Amino acid sequence: MLDPYKIREDFPILKREINGHPLIYFDNAATTQKPKQVIAAIREFYENCNANVHRAIHTLSQESSELYEEAHEEVARFINAEGMEEIIFVRGTTEAINLIAYAMSFQGLAKGDRVLVTLMEHHSNIVPWEILSEAVGFETEYVDVDKDGALQFQSLEDAISAQTKMLCMSHVSNVTGAINDVKRATEIAHEHGVMVLVDAAQSVPHLPVDVKDLDVDFLAFSGHKMLGPTGTGALYGRRELLERMKPFQGGGSMIKNVRFNETSRRCSISFNDLPWKFEAGTPDICGGVGLTAAIRYLKDIGMENVREHEIRLAEHAMRLIKECTKVKIQGPEDTSRRCGIIPFNMEGLSSHDVALFMDSYGIMIRSGFHCAQPFHERLQLEPTARASFYIYNTCEEIDRFCEVLKEIENL
Amino acid sequence: MSSVEEYVTRIEEACGEDKQFIVVLRYDLLKEAIARILERAKVEKSISQVVFDLDYGGVSFRLYSTGKIIFRNVKGEQKLKKILGEILL
Numbered sequence: 001m002l003d004p005y006k007i008r009e010d011f012p013i014l015k016r017e018i019n020g021h022p023l024i025y026f027d028n029a030a031t032t033q034k035p036k037q038v039i040a041a042i043r044e045f046y047e048n049c050n051a052n053v054h055r056a057i058h059t060l061s062q063e064s065s066e067l068y069e070e071a072h073e074e075v076a077r078f079i080n081a082e083g084m085e086e087i088i089f090v091r092g093t094t095e096a097i098n099l100i101a102y103a104m105s106f107q108g109l110a111k112g113d114r115v116l117v118t119l120m121e122h123h124s125n126i127v128p129w130e131i132l133s134e135a136v137g138f139e140t141e142y143v144d145v146d147k148d149g150a151l152q153f154q155s156l157e158d159a160i161s162a163q164t165k166m167l168c169m170s171h172v173s174n175v176t177g178a179i180n181d182v183k184r185a186t187e188i189a190h191e192h193g194v195m196v197l198v199d200a201a202q203s204v205p206h207l208p209v210d211v212k213d214l215d216v217d218f219l220a221f222s223g224h225k226m227l228g229p230t231g232t233g234a235l236y237g238r239r240e241l242l243e244r245m246k247p248f249q250g251g252g253s254m255i256k257n258v259r260f261n262e263t264s265r266r267c268s269i270s271f272n273d274l275p276w277k278f279e280a281g282t283p284d285i286c287g288g289v290g291l292t293a294a295i296r297y298l299k300d301i302g303m304e305n306v307r308e309h310e311i312r313l314a315e316h317a318m319r320l321i322k323e324c325t326k327v328k329i330q331g332p333e334d335t336s337r338r339c340g341i342i343p344f345n346m347e348g349l350s351s352h353d354v355a356l357f358m359d360s361y362g363i364m365i366r367s368g369f370h371c372a373q374p375f376h377e378r379l380q381l382e383p384t385a386r387a388s389f390y391i392y393n394t395c396e397e398i399d400r401f402c403e404v405l406k407e408i409e410n411l
Numbered sequence: 412m413s414s415v416e417e418y419v420t421r422i423e424e425a426c427g428e429d430k431q432f433i434v435v436l437r438y439d440l441l442k443e444a445i446a447r448i449l450e451r452a453k454v455e456k457s458i459s460q461v462v463f464d465l466d467y468g469g470v471s472f473r474l475y476s477t478g479k480i481i482f483r484n485v486k487g488e489q490k491l492k493k494i495l496g497e498i499l500l
Contacts, residue, residue: 019477352425352433356475360461368426383426411458 002305004394010035011392021362024397029174029341029388031224041293045286071288075234078295080210085274088235093201094124096220096235099248101128111137114163118143118151119378120173123371125199148332149176160192167196171203175372176331177341182214206339208303211236228294232287242274251280310340313389317342320402326409340389354385357408415495418444432491436478451498
């Protein structure tokens with residue numbers, strides 16, 4: 001079992017006071033805090049190893065390249081990919097989805113094709129498809145969700161046609177915390193020859209994820225939501241698909257040769273091996289090093305323990321919040337079907353008011369549409385206040401949060 | 412000449428919920444700004460000197476002692492800036 005009190009000792013920021021109160025950080029679905037091990041890895045890199053990767057033969061560059069490659073291997077092991085060839089480093093989930101959307105639009109998707117997107121998606125898994133639909137001419141269609149905000153499988157089966165090329169879906173909703181059965185959705189999609197892209201921003205940090213078991217084609221997640229530095233993230237892609245795909249961006253690192261032909265007056269280009277083919281320019285090397293430290297930290301705890309802890313926190317929170325008569329929790333009742341994300345509305349008070357009240361007491365929560373406006377509209381939800389938990393949160397903090405919630409309710 | 416930006420660091424139009432604007436006051440001039448607002452607007456309700464429900468010329472808003480203000484039903488940012496100018500400058 002995970003000991004959050006011991007874990008908290010590794011997080012310097014949690015010793016802070018905000019507005020005269022001990023900090024309670026419940027905005028983990030937006031980003032997580034960083035342990036001193038990650039901070040130390042970043043510092044160590046810049047103090048001792050900093051150099052550009054893959055471009056020089058000197059010692060520092062060699063050390064730096066090894067660390068950066070090891071980061072890819074660490075991510076691959078963490079999600080059980082075949083190897084680092086299947087792991088492309090990106091700035092985060094958003095960039096990973098854009099990479100796939102643009103790369104597929106260059107060569108896979110055409111007028112008349114259809115891309116299915118679920119109604120629960122974060123804007124980052126809607127907007128790129130809408131933009132490219134207009135530019136390329138394929139159609140973006142939406143698959144319905146149930147009252148808890150989870151994918152409706154019948155809607156999915158009904159929506160798939162011979163023209164459907166891709167299914168884009170969240171593993172865990174960033175609004176309701178509902179966990180989708182990605183494996184089942186992938187089975188349905190693959191039966192019809194449809195590729196599957198999973199937004200795993202809210203799942204990889206919180207529960208064991210195995211890309212081979214899920215059998216997905218692409219999976220995207222962010223490093224900063226799992227103790228790593230901001231500006232880091234990874235895209236998993238099935239090797240044979242990545243090999244067939246053309247790069248999304250051009251530049252240094254992603255090429256083997258660029259040769260000028262005097263006769264044609266053109267440059268001929270041969271692309272680099274995977275994963276570098278998709279990583280143009282100098283990458284966030286230090287970010288990769290920080291992400292490695294974050295993953296090792298999580299692996300030491302064990303992802304099963306992370307999941308178990310979050311279920312305990314979610315159950316505790318839901319039990320106490322239900323004592324507030326003016327508060328309605330959104331999302332699944334059953335904690336085995338949700339992550340540690342608790343969205344709620346308070347009668348007579350806007351979500352922003354609730355968040356600002358909480359802020360006065362040093363409690364950080366999120367308010368609004370959480371970048372998922374169509375999802376709120378589909379479920380006919382007002383913007384919600386959202387508390388989201390992680391490994392360093394305690395039941396004691398939830399007790400305090402609920403005390404303040406009751407105070408606000410009785411104003 | 413003084414401007415609203417002297418006291419205000421950020422104005423955000425909040426999503427949904429009857430056109431709310433969230434105004435964030437500059438930290439270094441927080442006490443002065445709050446004192447000015449409390450002097451010029453009518454205090455409808457005060458909760459432990461932490462939160463104040465206020466009215467200024469029929470516009471209701473909520474001021475938090477942490478330096479954030481929520482305005483409701485203000486028609487556009489220009490109108491909001493005009494009100495802020497009147498209560499802050």
